[in-house]
Amino acid sequence: MSEYWNIRPVSKERTAQIQHRIDTKTKPLGALGRMEEIALQLALIQGQDKITITQPTMLVFAADHGIAQQGISIAPSAVTRQMVLNFLSGGAAVNCFCRCHDMALQVVDAGMLEPLEDARLIQQRLGAGTQDFSVRAAMSLQQVNAGLKLGAELAHKLAEQGCNLLACGEMGIGNTSSASALLAALYQLPVEPCVGRGTGIDDRQLQRKIALITAAISRLDLPLPPQTLLAELGGFEIVQITGAMLGAAEAGIAILVDGFIVTAAALLACQLAPACRDYMIFAHGSAEAAHGRMLNALDAQPLLDLGLRLGEGTGAALALPLLRAACCFYNDMASFADAGVTV
Numbered sequence: 044m045s046e047y048w049n050i051r052p053v054s055k056e057r058t059a060q061i062q063h064r065i066d067t068k069t070k071p072l073g074a075l076g077r078m079e080e081i082a083l084q085l086a087l088i089q090g091q092d093k094i095t096i097t098q099p100t101m102l103v104f105a106a107d108h109g110i111a112q113q114g115i116s117i118a119p120s121a122v123t124r125q126m127v128l129n130f131l132s133g134g135a136a137v138n139c140f141c142r143c144h145d146m147a148l149q150v151v152d153a154g155m156l157e158p159l160e161d162a163r164l165i166q167q168r169l170g171a172g173t174q175d176f177s178v179r180a181a182m183s184l185q186q187v188n189a190g191l192k193l194g195a196e197l198a199h200k201l202a203e204q205g206c207n208l209l210a211c212g213e214m215g216i217g218n219t220s221s222a223s224a225l226l227a228a229l230y231q232l233p234v235e236p237c238v239g240r241g242t243g244i245d246d247r248q249l250q251r252k253i254a255l256i257t258a259a260i261s262r263l264d265l266p267l268p269p270q271t272l273l274a275e276l277g278g279f280e281i282v283q284i285t286g287a288m289l290g291a292a293e294a295g296i297a298i299l300v301d302g303f304i305v306t307a308a309a310l311l312a313c314q315l316a317p318a319c320r321d322y323m324i325f326a327h328g329s330a331e332a333a334h335g336r337m338l339n340a341l342d343a344q345p346l347l348d349l350g351l352r353l354g355e356g357t358g359a360a361l362a363l364p365l366l367r368a369a370c371c372f373y374n375d376m377a378s379f380a381d382a383g384v385t386v
């Protein structure tokens with residue numbers, strides 16, 4: 044299926060030239076640390092003399108999860124819809140950070156329990172919430188393929204409109220269970236270290252969450268292909284985020300990856316098309332326990348470590364100024380020759 048995604052690996056041909064430009068700026072070698080890595084990655088992705096962030100966009104995908112009926116979150120599924128209304132009226136954390144950092148925000152119904160009539164909401168419903176994956180497949184392969192396509196089409200549309208940085212966020216009560224299950228199943232890891240407290244569940248709920256994910260994984264004959272893992276254990280928002288990342292990479296634009304759930308989608312996107320990894324910048328390390336394992340699997344070092352565990356895309360929105368600053372120094376900072384500085 045990876046050949047289905049038309050993703051060009053980012054050419055590394057100009058690496059030495061770009062690194063030389065960074066190294067000859069008025070600073071000790073390497074002194075801008077991780078900012079230098081971001082500039083190099085953006086310069087390789089964009090392939091232009093000047094690097095820019097244009098029309099950065101946050102897509103928040105919302106969906107409901109059958110597993111949420113099992114009491115593995117602090118909140119009921121009804122909160123997914125309530126928070127979507129909050130996003131639409133501009134009152135959630137991700138709205139504040141996007142406004143603060145001049146980032147466009149769009150909300151997608153990827154499959155909440157009930158439809159919501161609102162012209163501002165992008166309607167891409169794959170169903171009315173997933174099935175409870177502890178007892179049966181969360182969705183069908185047809186739903187997975189439809190969701191990947193819808194996510195990818197949205198990313199292509201944004202890129203055509205001039206967006207060159209896509210961030211994805213999510214809202215879905217129960218979706219840390221899905222993300223943990225995907226991590227454990229993909230790498231055939233013991234379940235317990237892949238599971239955390241999500242919205243902040245207590246010890247009893249955590250044990251239940253571990254047992255339910257263990258039951259789900261014991262239904263499966265691993266290893267399984269990524270689409271099948273998504274069908275068995277995924278969520279409608281996770282599937283569409285995976286598709287959106289693949290679409291962004293096809294369009295050749297940078298992807299800013301948020302926390303635990305979005306990183307699970309990133310893992311699946313890289314399984315479906317490894318070249319997708321070249322386009323990904325990791326915004327932050329989530330306080331959700333197993334996020335570090337996902338980041339290690341992707342060989343990724345996140346930019347921020349703020350103890351966030353909210354999702355919505357908040358970490359990605361917070362990291363955007365660092366990307367803009369990387370463009371500024373790469374484009375505008377004087378070289379030793381320009382400034383007559385001799386070291």
Ligand SMILES: O=C(O)c1ccc[n+]([C@@H]2O[C@H](COP(=O)([O-])O)[C@@H](O)[C@H]2O)c1
Pocket residue numbers: 115116117118213214215216217218219220240241242243301302303304305329330331351352353354355
């Ligand atoms: O992105 C993260 O790192 C993250 C970590 C913990 C929780 N969340 C958010 O919390 C919700 C899922 O938590 P839970 O406990 O319901 O599985 C979902 O709406 C996510 O946006 C998000």
Ligand SMILES: Cc1cc2nc[nH]c2cc1C
Pocket residue numbers: 117118122126213214215242353354355
């Ligand atoms: C209130 C609330 C807000 C959220 N935002 C993302 N996930 C969330 C989960 C809850 C419970």
